[in-house]
Amino acid sequence: xxxxxxxxxxxxxxxxxxxxxxxxxxxxxxxxxxxxxxxxxxxxxxx
Numbered sequence: 001x002x003x004x005x006x007x008x009x010x011x012x013x014x015x016x017x018x019x020x021x022x023x024x025x026x027x028x029x030x031x032x033x034x035x036x037x038x039x040x041x042x043x044x045x046x047x
Contacts, residue, residue: 005012010022017029026034 001015003013003015012020014020019027021027021036023036024038025036028034
């Protein structure tokens with residue numbers, strides 16, 4: 001559950017202390033970082 005959020009800056013603080021970022025990255029309460037894990041986007045159509 002979200003405790004605080006800032007849509008302009010792109011982050012949400014969850015009730016368990018995790019900071020969740022709009023780019024899908026996370027900052028855990030113990031200081032560990034989970035890198036963004038965005039899905040691969042095709043760069044163009046096949047010729």
